[in-house]
Amino acid sequence: xxxxxxxxxxxxxxxxxxxxxxxxxxxxxxxxxxxxxxxxxxxxxxxxxxxxxxxxxxxxxxxxxxxxxxxxxxxxxxxxxxxxxxxxxxxxxxxxxxxxxxxxxxxxxxxxxxxxxxxxxxxxxxxxxxxxxxxxxxxxxxxxxxxxxxxxxxxxx
Amino acid sequence: xxxxxxxxxxxxxxxxxxxxxxxxxxxxxxxxxxxxxxxxxxxxxxxxxxxxxxxxxxxxxxxxxxxxxxxxxxxxxxxxxxxxxxxxxxxxxxxxxxxxxxxxxxxxxxxxxxxxxxxxxxxxxxxxxxxxxxxxxxxxxxxxxxxxxxxxxxxxxxxxxxxxxxxxxxxxxxxxxxxxxxxxxxxxxxxxxxxxxxxxxxxxxxxxxxxxxxxxxxxxxxxxxxxxxxxxxxxxxxxxxxxxxxxxxxxxxxxxxxxxxxxxxxxxxxxxxxxxxxxxxxxxxxxxxxxxxxxxxxxxxxxxxxxxxxxxxxxxxxxxxxxxxxxxxxxxxxxxxxxxxxxxxxxxxxxxxxxxxxxxxxxxxxxxxxxxxxxxxxxxxxxxxxxxxxxxxxxxxxxxxxxxxxxxxxxxxxxxxxxxxxxxxxxxxxxxxxxxxxxxxxxxxxxxxxxxxxxxxxxxx
Numbered sequence: 001x002x003x004x005x006x007x008x009x010x011x012x013x014x015x016x017x018x019x020x021x022x023x024x025x026x027x028x029x030x031x032x033x034x035x036x037x038x039x040x041x042x043x044x045x046x047x048x049x050x051x052x053x054x055x056x057x058x059x060x061x062x063x064x065x066x067x068x069x070x071x072x073x074x075x076x077x078x079x080x081x082x083x084x085x086x087x088x089x090x091x092x093x094x095x096x097x098x099x100x101x102x103x104x105x106x107x108x109x110x111x112x113x114x115x116x117x118x119x120x121x122x123x124x125x126x127x128x129x130x131x132x133x134x135x136x137x138x139x140x141x142x143x144x145x146x147x148x149x150x151x152x153x154x155x156x157x
Numbered sequence: 158x159x160x161x162x163x164x165x166x167x168x169x170x171x172x173x174x175x176x177x178x179x180x181x182x183x184x185x186x187x188x189x190x191x192x193x194x195x196x197x198x199x200x201x202x203x204x205x206x207x208x209x210x211x212x213x214x215x216x217x218x219x220x221x222x223x224x225x226x227x228x229x230x231x232x233x234x235x236x237x238x239x240x241x242x243x244x245x246x247x248x249x250x251x252x253x254x255x256x257x258x259x260x261x262x263x264x265x266x267x268x269x270x271x272x273x274x275x276x277x278x279x280x281x282x283x284x285x286x287x288x289x290x291x292x293x294x295x296x297x298x299x300x301x302x303x304x305x306x307x308x309x310x311x312x313x314x315x316x317x318x319x320x321x322x323x324x325x326x327x328x329x330x331x332x333x334x335x336x337x338x339x340x341x342x343x344x345x346x347x348x349x350x351x352x353x354x355x356x357x358x359x360x361x362x363x364x365x366x367x368x369x370x371x372x373x374x375x376x377x378x379x380x381x382x383x384x385x386x387x388x389x390x391x392x393x394x395x396x397x398x399x400x401x402x403x404x405x406x407x408x409x410x411x412x413x414x415x416x417x418x419x420x421x422x423x424x425x426x427x428x429x430x431x432x433x434x435x436x437x438x439x440x441x442x443x444x445x446x447x448x449x450x451x452x453x454x455x456x457x458x459x460x461x462x463x464x465x466x467x468x469x470x471x472x473x474x475x476x477x478x479x480x481x482x483x484x485x486x487x488x489x490x491x492x493x494x495x496x497x498x499x500x501x502x503x504x505x506x507x508x509x510x511x512x513x514x515x516x517x518x519x520x521x522x523x524x525x526x527x528x529x530x531x532x533x534x535x536x537x538x539x540x541x542x543x544x545x546x547x548x549x550x551x552x553x554x555x556x557x558x559x560x561x562x563x564x565x566x567x568x569x570x571x572x573x574x575x576x577x578x579x580x581x582x583x584x585x586x587x588x589x590x591x592x593x594x595x596x597x598x599x600x601x602x603x604x605x606x607x608x609x610x611x612x613x614x615x616x617x618x
Binding site: 019020021022024025026027028029031032053055059062063066067068069070081084085086087089090091092093094095096122123124125126127128129130131132135138139140142143144145146 | 240249250251252253254255257258289290291292293294324326328329330331332333334345346347348349350351366407408409410411415416417446450497499501505510513514516517520521523603604605606607608609610611612614615616618
């Protein structure tokens with residue numbers, strides 16, 4: 001019995017089965033696909049994936065909570081992750097983080113009231129030569145200034 | 158001769174050559190430039206000969222540990238009950254390291270070719286490219302390149318016409334530094350949380366899905382085709398016998414021109430900083446983190462270990478003059494690691510720097526071993542207390558002793574990766590730590606907002 005996953009998501013997950021000798025190996029890719037559809041990994045998503053991959057639901061929960069890219073609670077339409085590691089900090093990431101809070105009116109770990117943006121820290125994006133940097137919707141925004149950041153955040157629809 | 162603004166004058170770049178070419182990431186560009194010739198040559202050899210060739214080059218792993226790739230490959234048993242795997246470690250996440258990003262996004266065929274040679278050498282028929290979850294453009298480019306490789310007969314039921322079944326898949330991680338450790342990576346590939354495994358057995362014997370597995374870094378594999386097209390002597394001509402080949406080094410922090418530089422192995426650290434325009438704003442150099450955030454500091458102080466035997470002290474080179482290769486940087490008291498070099502200017506607070514790194518290690522500890530789970534967290538809390546001026550001198554000793562109880566006490570080196578910088582920063586800048594107690598806080602200016610800057614290094618779709 002499928003609870004929330006769409007036929008399309010299920011088909012995309014099943015397409016990955018032949019790539020690996022076990023079904024469990026599809027767990028992380030499946031969580032990505034499910035999160036793309038649903039927005040976060042709810043209990044229903046966990047149960048759907050557990051049945052699809054024939055693994056215990058506790059295993060799905062364990063993995064979904066271990067990896068930082070999976071949201072286990074409702075998240076905004078976009079997640080903005082600002083790097084706070086050393087190379088970015090040496091080039092002023094602290095000021096960028098303050099500016100982000102100010103522009104969005106929320107703290108890190110929170111979501112804007114309109115559900116548009118969730119703001120998160122990131123621990124190194126491997127974009128050290130172009131920091132301060134952020135990552136959003138699978139793309140980097142690099143060499144951030146306050147103006148560039150504000151323009152980007154306001155432009156996220 | 159191809160040089161570019163991010164290499165020494167007159168040095169022919171090979172690893173980063175196509176980063177500077179329009180559409181350098183396509184099959185067409187790669188093949189026009191002699192791509193997949195190395196694979197052709199390797200396929201004409203017996204697998205054992207391929208391994209011997211790489212052994213002769215002493216190609217040392219570029220992911221951090223510097224273990225010779227050829228020797229690693231030779232650990233795979235010839236006969237095995239379970240399928241063998243070649244896994245490409247593209248989980249690049251050691252702070253300061255951002256080279257594999259460009260190999261994958263600007264020249265993905267080079268790593269595919271290297272991986273195909275490695276797979277053939279060890280008898281693997283399946284390649285997994287494990288990429289960190291945040292690699293957007295690198296993953297899209299690699300996926301496109303893998304599809305091209307299937308199209309052009311490099312992957313599939315035969316490899317360049319030779320009947321050898323070879324498949325490849327790109328596997329996306331989900332945000333966990335620890336998955337760069339090879340056994341955690343394998344756990345993650347199998348669909349589990351990234352907890353490192355006890356070794357032995359080593360992955361070469363029991364790896365992915367229980368089969369013999371080799372895990373190699375992206376840059377390491379990119380070097381492999383060059384060995385077969387240009388030869389062992391060419392490879393060894395760059396650097397010393399134990400540290401050969403071209404090397405890409407990531408520069409970030411307080412230099413005028415940050416970027417990924419390609420140099421011969423053993424290129425001097427001070428010359429590299431000069432090449433990058435020197436320390437920014439005409440300021441003095443305080444310290445260099447040579448090989449990623451977990452490596453101990455190099456400071457501009459005379460270093461006997463780098464000097465010729467019997468040389469008078471006035472002739473000793475500085476730690477920051479060290480040749481950049483695994484053995485020399487080790488002699489200077491640090492590690493070349495993943496070549497993620499971070500330059501710190503004289504206005505940098507070492508307590509704050511270390512506390513920022515502490516945030517990272519505390520966040521990324523997988524939680525499996527107590528010394529790591531507790532040690533990274535408590536040390537980080539104490540460091541921030543020191544930075545805020547709420548610590549006592551005793552706390553500095555506690556930080557030191559806590560870190561010594563993390564070293565070598567855990568399954569994987571993540572605890573060491575924080576304990577080593579803690580001990581190094583305390584040893585080299587103890588006065589500055591004590592001064593934070595005396596002055597009840599930090600007197601250094603905040604880090605200035607001034608982006609690294611060059612749009613050339615930005616991801617451009």
